[in-house]
Amino acid sequence: MENSTPNHTEDPNKPVPPIETDYEKHKENPGPAPTVNEPDNEGAGQAMKWIIPIIVVVLLVVYFLFFRNNVSN
Incomplete structure (x- = not known):
């Protein structure tokens, strides 16, 4: 992670732009992309x-066959 100060700040009181459906029309100020429901x-x-169980x-089985008796005291 970089140790730099963020240059982008947003006003929390500013309304969120609507979801973008026509990108060419709003190129300068695009809204969030629509979600994809798959x-x-x-x-x-x-x-x-x-x-996982297998x-x-x-x-x-590998542990009990090969490594169980190799414990040093």
């Missing part, structure tokens, strides 16, 4: 439900 019909959560089991 459906989450093939999310990574479905795969993670199976991948990885944990494999790592536990």
Whole structure:
């Protein structure tokens, strides 16, 4: 992170510009871009439900087979 003073300040009492729909018309003072709502019909959560437990089991097996008896006293 840079240690510089910000050059951009906004007045909190100033009204927010409307969401931009015609960029060419408001090139000099554009408003915020509209949000994109994408459906989450093939999310990574479905795969993670199976991948994470399998990885944990494999790592536990590796630990108990190779590293459990290597503890130094």
